[in-house]
Amino acid sequence: MRLYGLMVELSSPQELLDAVHAVKAEGYRDVDAYTPFPIEEVCEALGCPASRLPVIVFFGGLVGGLSGYALQAYTAVFDYPLNVGGRPLHSWPSFIPITFETTILGAALSAVLGMFILNKLPMPYHPVFNAPRFALASRERYFLAIQATDPKFDREATRAFLASLGAHEVTDVPA
Amino acid sequence: MAEPPGSDTRWERPPLITPGYTVATVTNKISAVVLRKTPRWWYAGFAVSFALLLVLFYAVGYLFVRGIGIWGVNQPVGWGWAIVNFVWWIGIGHAGTLISAVLLLLGQQWRTSINRFAEAMTLFAVACAGLYPILHLGRPWLFYWLFPYPNTMGIYPQWRSPLVWDVFAVSTYALTSLMFWYVGLIPDLAALRDKSSGRVRRIAYGLLAMGWRGSAKHWHNYETAYLLLAGIATPLVVSVHTVVSFDFASGIVPGWHSTIFPPYFVAGAIYSGFAMVMTLTIPLRALFRLEDFITMRHLDNMAKVMLATGLIVVYGYAVEIFMGWYSGNEYERFMIVNRMTGPYRWAFWSLMVCNGVVPQLLWLRRVRRSVPMLFVIALVVNVGMWLERFVIVVTSLHRDYLPSSWGDYHPTRWDVATFVGSIGLFLSLLFLFIRFLPMISISEIRMLLPEAEVGKAGEAGKGKER
Numbered sequence: 317m318r319l320y321g322l323m324v325e326l327s328s329p330q331e332l333l334d335a336v337h338a339v340k341a342e343g344y345r346d347v348d349a350y351t352p353f354p355i356e357e358v359c360e361a362l363g364c365p366a367s368r369l370p371v372i373v374f375f376g377g378l379v380g381g382l383s384g385y386a387l388q389a390y391t392a393v394f395d396y397p398l399n400v401g402g403r404p405l406h407s408w409p410s411f412i413p414i415t416f417e418t419t420i421l422g423a424a425l426s427a428v429l430g431m432f433i434l435n436k437l438p439m440p441y442h443p444v445f446n447a448p449r450f451a452l453a454s455r456e457r458y459f460l461a462i463q464a465t466d467p468k469f470d471r472e473a474t475r476a477f478l479a480s481l482g483a484h485e486v487t488d489v490p491a
Numbered sequence: 492m493a494e495p496p497g498s499d500t501r502w503e504r505p506p507l508i509t510p511g512y513t514v515a516t517v518t519n520k521i522s523a524v525v526l527r528k529t530p531r532w533w534y535a536g537f538a539v540s541f542a543l544l545l546v547l548f549y550a551v552g553y554l555f556v557r558g559i560g561i562w563g564v565n566q567p568v569g570w571g572w573a574i575v576n577f578v579w580w581i582g583i584g585h586a587g588t589l590i591s592a593v594l595l596l597l598g599q600q601w602r603t604s605i606n607r608f609a610e611a612m613t614l615f616a617v618a619c620a621g622l623y624p625i626l627h628l629g630r631p632w633l634f635y636w637l638f639p640y641p642n643t644m645g646i647y648p649q650w651r652s653p654l655v656w657d658v659f660a661v662s663t664y665a666l667t668s669l670m671f672w673y674v675g676l677i678p679d680l681a682a683l684r685d686k687s688s689g690r691v692r693r694i695a696y697g698l699l700a701m702g703w704r705g706s707a708k709h710w711h712n713y714e715t716a717y718l719l720l721a722g723i724a725t726p727l728v729v730s731v732h733t734v735v736s737f738d739f740a741s742g743i744v745p746g747w748h749s750t751i752f753p754p755y756f757v758a759g760a761i762y763s764g765f766a767m768v769m770t771l772t773i774p775l776r777a778l779f780r781l782e783d784f785i786t787m788r789h790l791d792n793m794a795k796v797m798l799a800t801g802l803i804v805v806y807g808y809a810v811e812i813f814m815g816w817y818s819g820n821e822y823e824r825f826m827i828v829n830r831m832t833g834p835y836r837w838a839f840w841s842l843m844v845c846n847g848v849v850p851q852l853l854w855l856r857r858v859r860r861s862v863p864m865l866f867v868i869a870l871v872v873n874v875g876m877w878l879e880r881f882v883i884v885v886t887s888l889h890r891d892y893l894p895s896s897w898g899d900y901h902p903t904r905w906d907v908a909t910f911v912g913s914i915g916l917f918l919s920l921l922f923l924f925i926r927f928l929p930m931i932s933i934s935e936i937r938m939l940l941p942e943a944e945v946g947k948a949g950e951a952g953k954g955k956e957r
Contacts, residue, residue, distance in 0.1 A: 329945040352514060352682070353937040354710035357945050364708055367715040373723075384659075387639060391647040398649070410651040413734055417659040420727045424667040424720060428674055431716035435709045438701035445704065451685035453705050454678070456515035 320443035320491040321346075321463040322474055323450075325484040329355050332458035335481040336361040339462065342477060346463035350444065350453040372430040373423050380422015385415040447489050461489060507601055507939055509783035514937050521933045522679075522686050524779050529926065532778065537922040543915020550908035551626065559629055561905040568888045568900035573627040575880040576910050578735055579763065580620035580917075581661065582756075582876060585728055586764020587613025588668060591675070592724035595717075601792050603939060604784045607679075607932045608775070609768050610672040615920040616767070617665045619913040624657070626909070653737035660734040667727055671720045674713070677703050678934040732760040739883065745826040746887030749814065755807030762800035762846075763876035765793050769869035773862055775925065784931055791859045797872065798853040804879075805847045822892060834899060835886045838878050845875025 326332045332349060336358055339347050349358050388411040392398070397405050432438070444450055444461060453459050460481070462474055478486045512520075554561060564571040587609035594602035625634045637658045639647050648655045680700035687693055703709070736756035739747040769790070776785040815827030830839045849871045852858045859865065885900050924930065937943055 329943060333945050349707040350705045351707060351710065352518070352705060353678070353934045353943060354714050355707070355943070355945060356714075359707045359711045362707055364711045367712050369712055369715045369719065373719050377723075388650045391639060392650050396645065396647045400651075407651060413653075413656040413730070413737070414650065414659045416730055417656075417663040417727075417734075420667065420723055420730075421663045423723045424663075424670055424727075427716045427719045427723065428670045431674070431712050432701070434712045435706075437703065437709075440697065440702045442702060442704055450704075454682040454685045454703075455518045456513070 318491040319464045319471070320446070320489040321461050321466075321469070322471075322478055322486055323444070323447045323459055323461040323489050324478040324482045324486050325449060325452075326458045326460065326482045327484075329358070329458060331482065332460060333357050333361060335460050338481055339460065342468070344462050344466050344468055344474075346466040346469075348461055348463075350450070350459040350461070352454055352456060352458075367434070369427065369430050369434060372434075373427045376426025376430070377419045377423030380425075381415050381419035383422075384418025385411055387418075388414060443489055443491050447487050449484075449487075464491075505786060505788050507604070507786065507788065508936065509786065512783070512940060513942055514940060517936050517940065518682055518686070518933055520781075521784075521929050521931050521936070522683055524781075524925070525683060525927060525929055526687055526692075530778075533922065533926060537919065537926075540915050540918035540922055543911055544919045545912075545915070546908050547912020547915055550905055550912050551622075553905065554626060554909070555631070559627065561903060562909075563900055563902040563906055564627075565898070565900075567891060567896050567898045568885055570627075570884050570888065571900055572881075572902050572906040572910060573623045575877065575884050576913060577620050577623035577627075578756075578880045578884075579877050580616045580623075580913065581664075581735060582732065582760035582763045582880075583767045584613040584616035584620065584664075584668070584764065585732060585757070585760035586768050587611070587616075588664075588671075588724050588728040589761050589764065590768070591671060592721040592728065595721045596725060599792075600939060601789055603935045604786075604789055604931055605768060605772060605793075606935070607672075607675060608772065608930045609764075610668065610675065611921065611924045611928075611930070612764075612768060612771065613668050614665070614672060615917050615924075616764075617661065617668060618920065619917050621661060621665065622913060622916075653734065653741045656734045657738055660731045664727060664731045667720075667724055671724055674717060674720065675932060675935075676928065677701060677713075678705065679929045679932060681705065682933055683929065729757055732757045739887075744887050744891055745820075745822040746811075746830070746883065749811065751807055751810045751814070755804065755810075758800045758803035758807065759876060759879060762797060762804050763873060765797045765800065766869040766872035766876065769793050769797070769865060770873060771921070773866045773869070775930070779925075779930075781931065784936060787860060787862075790862065790865055794853045794859045794865055794868075797869075798850060801846060801850040801853075801872070808843070808847065826887065826890070829890050830882060830886045833886065833890065835882065835889070838882050839886070842875055842878040842882055845871050845878060849875075 324335065326335055329351070332351065333355070336347070336349055340361060340363070347362060349362060351358065389406060389408075392407075392411075393405045399405075444459075447459070447461075449457065450459065460478075462469060462478065468474075475486050559573075562571055562573065564573070587606075590602050590609040591606040595606075625631050628634060636642075637648060637655070648658075677700055680696050681703035684693055684696040684700050687696060733753040733756065736752035740749055740752040742748060772785055772793075773790070776782055812827055815823045818824070830836070849868060852864070852868060858868070889900055890897050
């Protein structure tokens with residue numbers, strides 16, 4: 317059986333945090349924790365890099381706003397100029413509300429799509445779902461997994477190390 | 492504020508969630524609402540709502556056949572109930588975004604128990620609102636002409652028109668609210684996927700959950716996205732009702748052409764929205780026994796928001812009346828006098844009682860602690876806010892500059908049927924929502940539990956009251 321990694325179940329956020337610290341201190345790199353709600357401290361301990369999402373959202377909003385304005389300016393000035401009582405064709409103040417709305421739309425779309433892309437979702441199948449009690453990760457339990465790709469990963473040694481962290485048994489996660 | 496004396500319990504805030512819950516029991520209690528057998532009252536409620544929805548189908552079907560002549564609109568009152576209902580519904584939606592976005596940014600943790608539900612209310616209210624301008628077009632099947640697309644006619648929408656701004660504002664609002672709501676739902680959908688036993692449910696929730704597995708790295712991006720969406724939705728919600736008010740304020744009709752409209756519309760929207768959240772939450776928390784999560788403190792806070800926004804709205808009325816006199820413009824002055832004493836004075840004075848007088852009861856702690864009183868006041872405010880839009884739309888139009896173009900407005904049975912039908916649409920969607928999706932955010936409630944706290948002792952964790 318090819319192995320995705322080894323997983324240990326923990327019963328409280330504090331236990332999980334301590335376990336993450338221990339795993340990191342041991343020098344493991346390909347580690348992830350699974351929790352029923354976000355725990356900032358765990359992410360910090362795992363060494364999550366700063367999210368790239370704010371940059372994506374900024375450019376999403378920028379593109380949305382610029383294209384909203386460009387659409388109005390182009391159609392009102394060049395493509396379909398409509399002379400209403402000699403008023404200027406490029407009447408920019410009246411283009412602002414729609415520019416504002418398209419900025420918001422661009423930013424919101426890029427926030428949601430960006431989150432999905434960065435998290436590589438949707439991903440209906442993932443090896444961690446093979447772990448027997450993993451359904452509890454969305455409910456009340458906290459899981460820590462070390463992947464087989466980790467350079468320090470050794471089936472027996474890692475298993476023994478993980479067993480020392482939590483009260484529950486360490487399970488193999490088949491790939 | 493000075494520290495209140497310890498013996499005085501009046502100053503102690505009750506906890507947000509009744510103590511004694513753990514991460515597991517919160518999950519069980521909220522998901523049980525969705526996963527257990529359908530209660531009998533749900534069938535009864537859904538049957539009534541669906542019957543009303545059929546009324547909408549009938550009214551709209553007849554409208555398609557005969558045209559908007561079946562409504563009471565005519566010259567000079569071309570915007571009848573359709574626009575009244577549009578503004579009313581979209582205003583109701585605003586409380587959902589305010590609760591989910593603005594209160595999140597302000598760190599108001601009490602929002603957690605009601606935000607999911609309020610966001611769903613926003614979506615359904617926007618769906619109802621969106622119907623009206625389209626039906627009011629006259630040729631509703633050509634609604635896509637509102638969008639700028641290269642067409643064989645070689646023309647584009649008039650960008651300088653607030654009505655076109657409205658198209659963009661409302662559709663952006665609908666899309667952003669939908670995405671915000673869905674992103675919030677993902678972890679809960681995963682919880683339902685893992686908890687439900689039936690194969691169909693597991694697959695349905697599994698597809699919707701997108702394979703969410705609660706990875707710490709995912710949560711990190713997720714929380715960033717959620718916070719950013721809240722930051723984006725906050726100016727959006729203000730802009731939407733501002734643009735709706737431009738529909739009126741940009742016109743030169745006396746009673747519409749006023750700079751107070753944008754802030755006064757936004758405050759009115761929040762006012763009516765909180766009234767609607769209250770109207771819906773009070774029966775639901777009783778039916779599903781969710782009093783432990785939606786506590787008296789939540790109702791009390793909502794009542795206070797209603798009181799505050801209600802006062803802003805009353806200030807708006809006062810400014811309108813004052814400006815009618817102070818402008819020295821005889822048409823403006825006539826408009827105000829006509830509102831108070833003309834053919835629609837009943838609407839004006841009922842509005843003043845519903846929105847101005849009755850909500851003042853909320854100053855009393857005794858009233859804010861009484862669930863039946865809150866329910867009645869919320870209903871009264873819902874009615875009052877509908878009347879406000881009626882007064883703005885109809886009284887302004889029926890007497891404008893030239894007496895030769897004056898007229899009266901009488902809604903027909905089809906106006907009533909369309910309005911009642913839209914309530915049916917709203918309630919049907921709401922019943923389906925509470926049956927199939929968790930009406931309280933499970934993953935966010937978990938974060939409020941003492942169990943969720945980590946870190947050094949003494950340091951204020953996330954579960955602590957701010």
